[in-house]
Amino acid sequence: MDSITTTLDAVCLASQLILENGGETYRAEETVERMCQGLGIPRVDVMALPTGLMLTLTLEEDNTLTRLVRVHSRSIDLNRIDECNNISRKVASGNMTADEALKALRRIKQPRKEKRFLLIAASAVTAASFTVMLGGGWTDFGVSFFCGALVQWVLTPLGKMKIPPLISSMIAGALTTLLALLGTLIVDSVNIEPVISGAIMPLLPGLATTNAMRDTIRGDLVSGGARLGEAILSVMMLAAGIGLTLSMWGGGLR
Amino acid sequence: MSWWVQLIACGIAAASFSVLLREPRNTIPVSSLVSIVGYSVFLLLGQSTLAYFLASLLIGLSCELAARLMKRAATLFVTGAIVPLVPGVGLYRTMRFVVDGEYSLAVQTGAATLLGICGIAMAITISSVIFSSFWHPNRKKRGASC
Numbered sequence: 001m002d003s004i005t006t007t008l009d010a011v012c013l014a015s016q017l018i019l020e021n022g023g024e025t026y027r028a029e030e031t032v033e034r035m036c037q038g039l040g041i042p043r044v045d046v047m048a049l050p051t052g053l054m055l056t057l058t059l060e061e062d063n064t065l066t067r068l069v070r071v072h073s074r075s076i077d078l079n080r081i082d083e084c085n086n087i088s089r090k091v092a093s094g095n096m097t098a099d100e101a102l103k104a105l106r107r108i109k110q111p112r113k114e115k116r117f118l119l120i121a122a123s124a125v126t127a128a129s130f131t132v133m134l135g136g137g138w139t140d141f142g143v144s145f146f147c148g149a150l151v152q153w154v155l156t157p158l159g160k161m162k163i164p165p166l167i168s169s170m171i172a173g174a175l176t177t178l179l180a181l182l183g184t185l186i187v188d189s190v191n192i193e194p195v196i197s198g199a200i201m202p203l204l205p206g207l208a209t210t211n212a213m214r215d216t217i218r219g220d221l222v223s224g225g226a227r228l229g230e231a232i233l234s235v236m237m238l239a240a241g242i243g244l245t246l247s248m249w250g251g252g253l254r
Numbered sequence: 255m256s257w258w259v260q261l262i263a264c265g266i267a268a269a270s271f272s273v274l275l276r277e278p279r280n281t282i283p284v285s286s287l288v289s290i291v292g293y294s295v296f297l298l299l300g301q302s303t304l305a306y307f308l309a310s311l312l313i314g315l316s317c318e319l320a321a322r323l324m325k326r327a328a329t330l331f332v333t334g335a336i337v338p339l340v341p342g343v344g345l346y347r348t349m350r351f352v353v354d355g356e357y358s359l360a361v362q363t364g365a366a367t368l369l370g371i372c373g374i375a376m377a378i379t380i381s382s383v384i385f386s387s388f389w390h391p392n393r394k395k396r397g398a399s400c
Contacts, residue, residue, distance in 0.1 A: 022275075024329065077276045078330050085327055122273040129267035133260050133293075134343055152274075193350075197342040202271055204340050207333045209371070213379045214329075235345070243349040250353065 004065065008057060010091075010102040011035050012069050015046070015053055017084050017109060022076040024211045025050060025223035031088045035101070038092035050074065050226050075159070076207055083108050116156060123152035123202060131198030140195045143183035147176050147199040166237045172203050173241025181249050196242065203238055205231040257297070264338045265290045272334035281326060285334035288316045293338045303366070306373035310339055314381025322385070332378060341370040 014035060015028035028048040032055055036044040043058040053069040087104050090096040096104075127148025128141045136144065151172050158168040180195040208231040216224030268289035272282045292313035299305035317331035344367030351360035 022329075023327075027327065027329075078333070079276045079278050082278045082326060082330060119274060122270045125270040126267050126274060129263040129270065130338070130342070132263035133267060133338060135260070193343065193346060197346040200346065201267075201337060201340060201342040202274060204337075204342060204345075206337055206340055207275070207329070209375060210329070210332055210336065210378050213375045214382055217379045217383060239345060239349050242346065243353050246350065246353040 004057070004059065006102055007036075007039050007041065007098040008065055008067055010098045010105060011039075011044075011057075012053065012055070012067055013102065013105045013109065014084050014088055015048060015055075016069050016071060017105065018081055019048060019050065019053060019071045020074055021080045022074065022078065022207055022211070023081045023084075025215050025220050026218045027081075027085075028053065029220075031084065034092040035088050038094050039098055048223070050223050050230075074165075080108055119156070120149050120152045124149035126202045127151075127199040129198075130201045131194045134194040134198050136191060136194030136198060137189070139187050139189050140191050140198075143180060143187070143190055144195045144198050146183075147179045147195065148202065150179060151175055151199070151203070166234055169203060169234045170237040170241040173200060173238040174245045175241075176200055176203075177242045177245035178249075181245070200238060200242070205234045208234070260297075261290050261294055264293045268334050268338055271337050275333055277330055277334060278326075281320075281324070281330045282334070284320050284324075285317075285331050288313055288320070288331065288335040289338050291316070292335060296339055303369045303373050306339060306341075306370040307377050310336060310374040310377030311381055313339070314378045315384070318381050318385040328382065328385075336374065336378065339370075339374055341367045344370060 011032050015032050018028040018031060019025070025048045029046050032046040032048075033044060036057065041057050041059065044055060045058075046053070046055040048054075050071070052071050054066070056064055056066040058064050084105070087096065087101050087108075091098070091101050124145045125148070128145035131140050131144035154175060155168055155172060158171065159165075163171075176199045177196055180190070180192050180199065183190045183195065184192055208227050212224050212227035212231060215227060265286045269282050269286040272285050277285070292309045295312055296305050296309035299308060313335050314332060317335055318328050320331050321328035344363055348360050348364040348367060351357070351363060
């Protein structure tokens with residue numbers, strides 16, 4: 001039998017990882033409940049929020065353990081969510097002890113060697129393909145490819161410098177628009193609408209919105225509302241970045 | 255650009271966006287395929303608010319089904335597959351009209367964009383509810399509701 005601290009550690013880490021990497025709140029709660037069931041904890045009360053997590057394990061009548069975990073940074077890494085899910089499934093079915101789970105979860109938490117080039121390439125291809133999808137031609141494809149690559153190239157260091165995500169989404173919007181407008185100076189035939197719309201598609205908070213809806217519908221009203229607010233704000237900041245650049249360009253920047 | 259180039263571009267875009275979200279490797283082809291089907295339905299239905307809703311419903315349901323079959327979280331599939339439907343053009347046009355001072359057009363476009371987003375959100379919600387309420391492959395395990 002594992003010690004109770006190990007169990008608590010493992011459970012906390014699992015749901016913290018889910019919250020930090022873009023999982024829904026109800027998933028974080030369910031993971032805790034399922035893992036505790038598998039580990040033989042009689043009763044657990046858990047409350048997860050996008051910004052933190054509280055849980056109390058009740059072992060006996062007067063023996064409870066409570067822990068509060070704060071979630072500071074949120075990014076998107078669906079692979080980690082998938083791995084956490086696998087571990088929680090194994091623990092829930094009794095195929096893994098708390099000790100093993102903790103070790104595996106720590107391994108997931110470790111910062112990975114990000115293939116930065118791969119991410120930049122993915123961003124460029126995404127932006128360029130969306131431009132073609134929205135009716136752009138091959139010159140638009142080229143400009144948008146460049147936009148996507150540069151935005152991703154700029155966003156990574158911004159994230160490391162702890163710039164708030166809302167600000168960096170505004171910067172990304174402004175940068176995309178500026179690049180597309182500069183593109184029209186170089187090549188006359190660039191059609192600006194598909195370029196900008198295509199290049200901002202990967203920047204829109206799709207995951208936050210779907211998560212907000214999924215949370216709300218399951219009754220996690222606080223988390224759903226918070227996430228929805230985050231998504232709306234981030235779209236507004238993106239739009240502000242685009243609008244600002246467009247109006248400055250129209251007002252004499254050219 | 256002819257329609258098939260657009261559809262191929264849609265598939266590539268969805269796949270590379272999934273890479274950007276760091277999806278596990280074997281869910282990426284599924285998202286890509288679902289997004290192509292969803293986007294072609296969207297184009298066939300004429301890009302109205304109803305088209306947003308129905309196409310997203312199709313995407314949501316197929317992703318939830320895929321999630322059950324592959325025993326993975328539905329988020330992994332939905333996030334990549336739904337992106338092509340997100341109305342980026344609407345957002346851009348709205349901002350363009352605001353900047354040009356065409357406020358009535360801006361409100362019009364903005365409202366249409368917002369309705370599209372609402373349609374997508376409703377569809378995703380409904381498909382998720384349908385599956386979590388009616389699909390219980392193994393009632394004993396609470397883990398079934400992925």
